[in-house]
Amino acid sequence: MKNTRKVKDSDSSGVNPRQPCPCGSGKRYKACHGSSGGVVDVPVARPFDGLAFECELVALREFVPSGTARLALKDDREVTLATVLPMAAAALVRADGVAFLGLQVQTRSNDISRDLARALTWLLEAKAGDVLPVVGPESDPGPDPERLQDLVDTAAELPVEVHADFGWWLPEGSEPSGDVALSLERANQAIMPTERIGPAAYWVDAGEKAHLRWVRPEPEERLLAAMARLHARGELTLGEGSRYAGSFRAHGLLVPVWDLDPEQHAREWTAPAAELGARVDAALASLDDEPLTGNERRARDGLLGRQITIR
Incomplete structure (x- = not known):
């Protein structure tokens, strides 16, 4: 008997199920986000693909000890990217209102870009003194979490500033004391020039x-x-x-x-x-x-x- 089973060429997303999933996981779409119920957390091999400053992000996350850069958002707002924040926080708003997004953090998903978007979304609503220790899927405000590429100006340059220490953790003119001073001293001692x-x-x-x-x-x-x-x-x-x-x-x-x-x-x-x-x-x-x-x-x-x- 002739096999008359019809193969579905695409679903409502318009993506061919045999093609690689657009999320970058390396899997076919039908085995990833096109599967029954969808997949939210899959490994993404190249999380910063599509960003003009992809290479700089990789460097800042992987081996630059103390660095910052102004990150331009699509709505013309700006936050400051940071290699490492106090206690390896995912994000914080300094006492003077400057907002920092941490790169060298523990992640709770397999897509760093999505975790950064989660932290960035939190950061835009945070107030002076607020700290986000960790971020992960449980931080999502809705069922369809965004990625960093959805929130930032993907064509913008990233003006990286490399620092000799972590003095930028504190507002200008502030003097650290107690645990903050000790943490700052230890971080500075670990820096490779x-x-x-x-x-x-x-x-x-x-x-x-x-x-x-x-x-x-x-x-x-x-x-x-x-x-x-x-x-x-x-x-x-x-x-x-x-x-x-x-x-x-x-x-x-x-x-x-x-x-x-x-x-x-x-x-x-x-x-x-x-x-x-x-x-x-x-x-x-x-x-x-x-x-x-x-x-x-x-x-x-x-x-x-x-x-x-x-x-």
Whole structure:
């Protein structure tokens, strides 16, 4: 008998059930948000996709110790993004009314973007002195929670300011005391000196070595191919005193890392980093017309095996 079962091409959302779910989970739509009853909390591999400042967000969340940035919202309001807030709070309003949204926080869902939107929604209604310790699905004001991309100006730049300490936790002119002073002192002692030397490119003094950690927006396979082309030519470097160390993945993006001479100041690496960036861009553009050679493919295989872990 002929099989006459009809396959549904799409549901009321207009999404083909066989296609990847728009939420970015990597699953087919029918097995994710298109399943019976829907799915609210699924792993999102690239939570900041679609934001012009995606790479900066990854850096601020993963390895910049003390940093802030003004975040522009779609309704023209502004809040201040912060790497770490006192007691690792998700959000707070300082005594002088300045609102902070924390990035380096514990999350209770598998979508950091959604958790940040939850904290941001709370923050816009909070008053001076209010603190949101943690945020998660139970914080949702309704059944269809928004994501950060729904609330902010996705095309805006993110003017990052890196700080030498956490003095910005307090209003200007305030003097910490008691537990606040102790907490501030401990946080300051844990900071590794860090400077931003280019877009999403950060110099970090780790003691015996200094590093360049550079969050890149390109798809991993394409970026590795471009880096392999440079490596085969001996050009995957910032010059004397530098060495490509490896890379790690963070929120769907690849973060290459270079070891640097710690005796040289961060500013001395600004121009070499810009020159390396131009070489990477040129190598990326060349991939469309020039496939990798055998030597370059071997170089890529070597790069694939150089995964590192940061602390």
